[in-house]
Amino acid sequence: MTELETRVxxxxxxxxxxxxxxxxxxxxxxxxxxxxxxxxxxxxxxxQAQRKELYAIMAPDEIGDMFDTLQDDDPHISRILHEMxxxxxxxxxxxxxxxxxxxxxxxLDKAEVDRYLSIMSTxxxxxxxxxxxxxxxxxxxxxxxxxxxxxxxxxxxxxxxALRKFARTAxxxxxxxxxxxxxxxxxxxxxxxLFTHNEKATLNxxxxxxxxSVYVDDDQEAVAQVFRDYQFVSLPVVDxxxxxxGIVTIDDVIEVIDDExxxxxxxxxxxxxxxxxxxxxxxxSKRLPWLITLLFLGMITATLISHFENLLSQASILAVFISLxxxxxxxxxxxxxxxxxRRLSLENNNPQHLIKLLLKELITGLVIGLITGxxxxxxxxxxxxxxxxGLVIGLxxxxxxxVANLAGSLIPMLMAKIGFDPAVASGPFISTLxxxxxxxxxxxxxxxxxxxxxxx
Numbered sequence: 001m002t003e004l005e006t007r008v009x010x011x012x013x014x015x016x017x018x019x020x021x022x023x024x025x026x027x028x029x030x031x032x033x034x035x036x037x038x039x040x041x042x043x044x045x046x047x048q049a050q051r052k053e054l055y056a057i058m059a060p061d062e063i064g065d066m067f068d069t070l071q072d073d074d075p076h077i078s079r080i081l082h083e084m085x086x087x088x089x090x091x092x093x094x095x096x097x098x099x100x101x102x103x104x105x106x107x108l109d110k111a112e113v114d115r116y117l118s119i120m121s122t123x124x125x126x127x128x129x130x131x132x133x134x135x136x137x138x139x140x141x142x143x144x145x146x147x148x149x150x151x152x153x154x155x156x157x158x159x160x161x162a163l164r165k166f167a168r169t170a171x172x173x174x175x176x177x178x179x180x181x182x183x184x185x186x187x188x189x190x191x192x193x194l195f196t197h198n199e200k201a202t203l204n205x206x207x208x209x210x211x212x213s214v215y216v217d218d219d220q221e222a223v224a225q226v227f228r229d230y231q232f233v234s235l236p237v238v239d240x241x242x243x244x245x246g247i248v249t250i251d252d253v254i255e256v257i258d259d260e261x262x263x264x265x266x267x268x269x270x271x272x273x274x275x276x277x278x279x280x281x282x283x284x285s286k287r288l289p290w291l292i293t294l295l296f297l298g299m300i301t302a303t304l305i306s307h308f309e310n311l312l313s314q315a316s317i318l319a320v321f322i323s324l325x326x327x328x329x330x331x332x333x334x335x336x337x338x339x340x341x342r343r344l345s346l347e348n349n350n351p352q353h354l355i356k357l358l359l360k361e362l363i364t365g366l367v368i369g370l371i372t373g374x375x376x377x378x379x380x381x382x383x384x385x386x387x388x389x390g391l392v393i394g395l396x397x398x399x400x401x402x403v404a405n406l407a408g409s410l411i412p413m414l415m416a417k418i419g420f421d422p423a424v425a426s427g428p429f430i431s432t433l434x435x436x437x438x439x440x441x442x443x444x445x446x447x448x449x450x451x452x453x454x455x456x
Contacts, residue, residue: 012042019050024057032062040069044076051083060088064095072103078112090119093128097171099144099252102131131246139223140216142256143237143246146171150203152178152186157199163191171249172234178207185211185236185244213238216245220256227253297432301326301439308443311450317384318446321393322439324376329400329438330431332368336361336408337430344416354413358406365405366398373398388452396445400438407433 011034018027031039043066046054055063070077081089093101093116105113105128113132117125127145134140148166150159159176167173176194178187187207197206213236214223226235227250237246305312305322312319343357377394381387408430 008038008041011038012045015042016045016050019046019053022053028057031058036065037069039066044070048083051080055084055088060091061095064092067092067104068096068100070104072100073107077104078108081108081112081116086115087119090116094120094124097144097146098127098131099142099146099171099246099249102128102141103136105132106136134216137220138216139214139218139220139237139248140246142220142223142248142252143216144171144249144252145246147234147247148173148176149244150176150178152180152202152204152207154203155199156194156197156201156203156206159194159203160199163194172247174233175247176203177236177244177247178203179244183244184242185213185238187211188236211236214248215240223248224253224256294429294432297429298435301432301435304436304439305443308439308447311443311447314450315446317389318443321380321396322442325393325396325400325442326435326438328372328397329404329434332365332401333404333408333430333434336365336405337412340409340412344412358409358413361405361409362402365402368405369398369401372401386452388449392446392449396438396442399441399445400434403437403441404430404434407437 011030015027015030018030031042034042043051043054081092084092093104096104105116117128120128131140131143131145134143146169148163148170150162154162163173163176174191176189176191177185178189180186187204187209188211189203189207193206193208212226212230212232214226216237216239223235226232227248232250234247234249236244237248239245339361340357343353373394375394376397377387377390379390380393381390384390411430411433
C-alpha cells in the first residue's frame with residue numbers, strides 16, 4: 001500500500017468513526033477538506049444508514065460536487081438517488097456540472113429522469129434535456145454548457161470582472177469563448193492572454209480568431225484525436241451554423257480514451273471485458289458466437305490435416321511440430337494485428353502510412369521468421385540428428401510467421417477500407433486463420449523433402 005493509500009484509508013476510518021458517533025461539526029470539516037474524488041470514494045464505502053446520516057448533515061450542492069467524481073454508469077447510483085428525498089436528489093443533480101449530470105441521467109429510467117427534472121427550474125431542466133438529446137458517443141454527448149462565454153465588444157477589464165461570476169459555475173475558466181451578437185463563435189482567449197492585455201482594449205481586437213472547434217455530431221474518437229493533436233484542456237463545440245453550444249473538457253476525453261481502449265481490447269479478445277454486472281448465462285451467451293465460429297474454422301484446419309494423413313503415416317515425426325508452428329505463427333499474427341489496429345486508430349487510413357506499415361510488418365515478419373527458423377533448425381537438427389528435418393521445420397516456421405505477420409496487418413486494413421471496425425479482426429480469428437495457412441505451408445514444404453526423413 002502506498003503512502004497516499006495509507007493516508008486516505010486513515011482518513012476514511014476517522015470519518016466513519018465521527019459519523020457513527022454523531023460528531024457532525026468535526027465530520028463536516030474533515031469531509032469538506034478532502035478532494036472531491038476522495039469524498040466520492042468514501043461515500044461509496046458507506047452503508048444505507050450511514051448515507052442517510054450524511055444527507056442530513058450535508059447540503060445538496062456539497063453532495064453534488066462529490067457526485068461529479070462518481071462513475072455515471074455505476075448500477076448503484078439509481079438506488080442511491082432513491083434513498084434521498086426527491087427534492088434533495090433533484091438539487092444534487094442540478095448542482096453537478098451539466099455534462100456529468102446528463103451522463104448520470106442517461107443511465108436512469110425515463111420516468112426517473114422526468115421526476116428529477118420536474119423539480120428543477122424550467123431553464124435548468126431544459127438545459128439537461130438538451131444534453132440528453134445528443135448521442136452519448138458524440139461531441140454533443142460529451143460537452144458541458146458550464147463554460148465562460150463573452151461578447152466580442154466587451155473590454156478586457158469588463159471581461160475580468162465578469163469572470164468572477166462565471167468562476168462559481170463554469171467547469172473551467174482557463175479559456176474564454178468569444179461570440180458575436182448571433183452567438184457565432186468568433187474568437188478565443190486564454191486566461192493568461194486576458195491578463196496580459198490593456199484593460200481598455202476590446203476583446204475583438206486581441207482575441208485569437210483562428211479557433212479550433214468540433215461539430216456537435218462529431219464522433220467522440222475524432223474529438224479525442226483533436227485533444228491529442230493540439231493538447232488542449234477544453235475544446236469548443238459548435239453546430240453546423242457555427243453557433244457555440246458547449247465545450248468538451250479534458251476529463252471527459254480521458255474517459256473516452258479509456259473506454260475506446262477497453263472496447264478495442266474487448267474486440268481483440270472476442271469478448272466483453274466489462275462483464276462484472278452480467279450473469280454467467282448472459283456472459284456465456286455473448287462469448288459463444290465467437291467460440292462456435294472459431295470451432296468451425298478449427299474444423300477446417302482439422303480437415304486440412306486429415307488431407308495429409310498419408311504424409312503423416314510415412315513420417316509421423318511431422319505431427320510433433322504442428323502445434324509448435326501454428327502456435328508461434330498465431331502469436332506473431334496477433335502481435336502484428338495489435339500494432340495495425342493501433343496505427344489505424346491514430347493515422348486515419350492515410351494511404352502512405354498504411355503502405356509503410358504493411359512493408360514494415362512484412363520485413364519484421366521476415367526478420368522474426370528467419371531468426372526463429374534458424375533457431376528451430378539448429379534445435380531440431382541436434383535433437384533428432386536430422387538437419388534436413390530441422391530445415392523443413394525452420395523453413396515452415398519462417399514462411400508461416402511472415403504470412404501471419406502480413407495477415408495481421410493486412411486484414412484490419414481491408415476491414416477499415418470497406419467500412420468495418422478493424423478491431424473485429426480479433427486475436428482469436430487471426431490465430432485460427434494462421435493455423436490454416438501454417439498447416440498448408442508446413443505440409444507442402446515437408447512433402448518436398450519427404451525422402452530425407454521418411455520412416456521417422
